[in-house]
Amino acid sequence: MKLNRSVWCWMFYDFANSAFTTIIVSVVYSAYFMNNVVGGSEGYGEMLWGRAIGISMTLVALTAPILGAVADHSRGKKRLLFINCWLTVIFTALLWFVKPGDILIGMLFFIIANFGFNSANVFYDAFLPEVSTPETMGKISGYGWAFGYVGGLVSLVVSLWLLKINVRLIFPMIALHHFVFSLFTLFWLKELKLPSQRTNYLKVGFSRVWWSIRHIRKLPQLSRYIISYFIYNDGITTVIAFAAIYGIKRFEMTTQNMIVYFILAQFTSMIGALFFGMLTDRTDTKTSLSISLLLWIGVVVWAFFCKSAFEYYFVGLLAGLAIGSSQANSRTMLSQLTPLDKQAEFFGFYTLTGRLSSILGPILYGWIAFKTNDLRWSVLSIIVFFIVGWGILQTVSLSRGIDQAKQLNKTLTQ
Numbered sequence: 001m002k003l004n005r006s007v008w009c010w011m012f013y014d015f016a017n018s019a020f021t022t023i024i025v026s027v028v029y030s031a032y033f034m035n036n037v038v039g040g041s042e043g044y045g046e047m048l049w050g051r052a053i054g055i056s057m058t059l060v061a062l063t064a065p066i067l068g069a070v071a072d073h074s075r076g077k078k079r080l081l082f083i084n085c086w087l088t089v090i091f092t093a094l095l096w097f098v099k100p101g102d103i104l105i106g107m108l109f110f111i112i113a114n115f116g117f118n119s120a121n122v123f124y125d126a127f128l129p130e131v132s133t134p135e136t137m138g139k140i141s142g143y144g145w146a147f148g149y150v151g152g153l154v155s156l157v158v159s160l161w162l163l164k165i166n167v168r169l170i171f172p173m174i175a176l177h178h179f180v181f182s183l184f185t186l187f188w189l190k191e192l193k194l195p196s197q198r199t200n201y202l203k204v205g206f207s208r209v210w211w212s213i214r215h216i217r218k219l220p221q222l223s224r225y226i227i228s229y230f231i232y233n234d235g236i237t238t239v240i241a242f243a244a245i246y247g248i249k250r251f252e253m254t255t256q257n258m259i260v261y262f263i264l265a266q267f268t269s270m271i272g273a274l275f276f277g278m279l280t281d282r283t284d285t286k287t288s289l290s291i292s293l294l295l296w297i298g299v300v301v302w303a304f305f306c307k308s309a310f311e312y313y314f315v316g317l318l319a320g321l322a323i324g325s326s327q328a329n330s331r332t333m334l335s336q337l338t339p340l341d342k343q344a345e346f347f348g349f350y351t352l353t354g355r356l357s358s359i360l361g362p363i364l365y366g367w368i369a370f371k372t373n374d375l376r377w378s379v380l381s382i383i384v385f386f387i388v389g390w391g392i393l394q395t396v397s398l399s400r401g402i403d404q405a406k407q408l409n410k411t412l413t414q
Helices: 005-038 044-074 077-097 103-125 137-162 167-188 201-218 220-251 255-282 285-305 309-337 340-372 375-381 383-393 398-413
Strands: none
Touching (some): 005 044, 005 077, 005 103, 005 137, 005 167, 005 220, 005 255, 044 340, 077 103, 077 167, 137 255, 137 309, 201 340, 201 398, 220 255, 220 285, 220 309, 220 375, 220 383, 220 398, 255 285, 255 309, 285 309, 285 383, 340 375, 340 398, 375 383
């Protein structure tokens, strides 16, 4: 399949922003915050990190539906995408100034950067239907995630080198990476529809959110899927936030070890995104997503029983395969189950549920770690999210959901 210019420009934002998730959320800053900024008693750093994740996700959850509705009504997705992108860039660069003992500033800068990162994704995800067709959506979504993992891989390699000089140099480097490669999307990705003439966006935003609440009742399959996503995404978010911390605390791995760990995981993430993207186009999104959630269950069980750092590397390889497949398929399935002309609005609700779900898991993980001083029980708690999410997903009929979305879209455009 030949990728056109619009697809490449869209995918470059994945390449740009994946460095933030990989380095700031997952590997380097999370470890730096707990070991250098916080220090202190066992479990205290985990608890504070979980709260920082939870607070930033709460802010995103409160604003995402409004932003999505405004973007859908004004056709201003790209403008809002880059306002939030630059917010992430600025506060990621400011992490350079966070030193040992600067707990409040370290949390505040991260919360703002993570808020901008996740808010930007509301608008980025809403571009997927514009750069693809129903037949190619799964494959292009997979390509986007895979290209993002290439960006994450590049940032990991550069971070491995900068770690030898000064760990804090990594943070402005990630900001520069995010800024430079997002310019491809800023200058060359085109929005298909012209802006609306309405200017009272706050009123419009709240009215469109209320509209979504009323109309989602007409999409029962989408409602079930969002509930499933709400639950299993909590598990994914928690793994991303604490994978490096688990390796460092339980197996005494260094930050350098964890960078290598994530470099290896990036390769299987790319494989997972590409393979399951193609599997989605050959079968269906639900089947592909169900398999990826079963992989996640295997990851959690293996991590609980894992005995050594060497074995934990293999857990990471399986986790990479699972995350590459589940994230790409989650985005694709939402696109299939929503009315075409209301994509940005429903992606706002998708982000709302995802970010609301992202509050509980990290806070619960940190609380269990603080209370038990045993990270294995924190890890085991994650399995509940994947099992319940998988079970609810099995009740979703993809074919009926697609028909319901088309029918509602037809009704709305008449």
